[in-house]
Amino acid sequence: MSLGTVLLGVLADGPLHGYDLKREHDERFPAARPLAYGQVYATLTRLQRDGLVETFETRQEAGPERTVYAITDLGRDELARWLDETEQPGPYAADELVRKTITALHAGADSQRYLRRQRAVHLTAMRDLTQQRAAAAEVGTRIALDHTLAHLDADLRWLEETRERIAHDDGGPT
């Protein structure tokens, strides 16, 4: 899971400190497990070490000192690279597809292009598995492949529905 790039996607909208970053992330991805603060700060430390975020300012209000982080140009490049990269279809890819699509929408990236390319990658995987299933001698092997194919099919339907939803989106309720 690329939490780092997802957080870069949140920071692309503007500088935030760790607490607000966690809150914004949890709002964007309501179906995901809420982030732990430790996880957010450990990730920010790593992103800063790699030059992808930088300290924007340090605020001292009523409580303890708070560091506000901003995405760097290198961080924006990394985010753009991740948004352009299709995912290897597999049992745990679905979460990543959702994260990437929502992040792309927020970042104003070309989500239609990503969704189109991801469909091609998924369909290629499905084609390989379909050939394996046709060649499988054991019913057990076919059943196991059926399971993987059904999940890929669900991902593909979601990809297609998402394209339609984005294409027809009028901005939603205000």
Added chain:
Amino acid sequence: MTTDPVEPILSARGLHKSFGRTPALNGASLVLQPGESVAITGPSGSGKSTLLHCLAGVVRADSGIVTFRGTRLDELTTDDRTRLRRVSFGLVLQFGQLVPELSAVENVALPLLLEGRPRAEAAASALQWLERLEVGQVAGSRSLAMSGGEAQRVAIARALVTSPDIVFADEPTGALDTVTGELALDVLVKAIKETGAALVLVTHDNRVAAVADREVVLRDGVVEDETDHPGAAG
């Protein structure tokens, strides 16, 4: 196959087709290589079936060109186009569309009889195809007495009996449950591979699209840009 492998067997350029004021195709283009299988997919109303019907010479496009082995379909006489459809093209539709008054073997023999082949020879070929598709047991049955899966296999046999160069299939498993559909599709794909025919498949089902070598996505009557697909040339 005698065709040069770089020479497409079928090509369509800039097809437009409207039904009344409703546009179905808006400049769709497609190139099919000999022996290649292509799945045409896309949202409802994107023009999938219309494109297939134009490619198969069933429907005439308002404008644009379809060529089969270098010959323009719109320049053929009606008789020649009918013969092309009967001999060089095989068509499989969603509900099989067998002639209900005829038995399975008579249905499959029909394209050969229309070509003037002797009755006994046509029946023998038809029976051979039914057995190859594992529905020899329903040879004497009419379509109403068959299961959906059996009827669809008979329809596949009818599409293949003339050894066509291209088989066009419009939602071939649409009326079948998942497993029956998968079996019918396996049979179709295996037979196509064995005969070296090309396949053009229209489907809204990803699992059906996955049997083809390549996918062509249609949106609003045009083929979506394939160039940014991973692995695509260019």
